[in-house]
Amino acid sequence: YRAWVFDPDSQFERTGFETAFESGVAFLTSATFIQRPGGKPGFYTVALVGSTRDSFAVDILPRALTPPPGGTFGNESGELALQLSAYQYLKLYPEAPGKGWGVLARFQASSGDPTFLDYSGYFGVSGNPRFRPQDRFGLAYFQYSLTDELVDDIAFRLGLEDERGVEAFYTLGVTEGIGLTGSVQVVDSAIAFRDTGVTLGARLTAGF
Secondary structure (H helix, E strand, O other): OEEEEEOOOOOOOOOOOOOOOOOOOEEEEEEEEEEOHHHOOEEEEEEEEEEOOOOOOOOOOOHHHOOOOOOOOOOOOOEEEEEEEEEEEEEEOOOOOOOEEEEEEEEEEEOOOOOOEEEEEEEEEEEOOOOOOOOEEEEEEEEEEEOHHHHHHOOOOOOEOOEEEEEEEEEEEEEOOEEEEEEEEEEEOOEOOOOOEEEEEEEEEEOO
């Protein structure tokens, strides 16, 4: 169980005490439950996230997405979102304790204005391949939907739509504590006129 209370404004490059709670209070409460269907562990979380602020987070919204004065977005007070997330193992390897693979999913729905997203979510599979349990892999599909009022307010400037895409990665366990990861993302951008983008990545990590 978790319960957090924090300042809803970004305090980047500040101590946070200059304007602490000037825009209201933000909160997060969550509970995680462990279930074992078929003897395989699964982790299920329910969370409520929200704030009491009276306007949208101007400090983190890009200039191109900032609505003009007199629009419909940003007129509501307070925000609230429900998050549901889960990871359920479907296969465990007796010869490699703690290793296996399963499915993951997350869904979030909010009241919209003054929150940028009205819903978002992803689902996929991840875990360890049996032939190399020291490695990790993952594949997921995601989708984000911007709040309708925000989309309507800036339609004259920029056409927006739902953003969706897929991401896959594979981490090669080179030695204990050292991993080499390759990844690919294919994204249909929220910016309507953009073509579908493909991003390749590589990362080397070391743990001590």
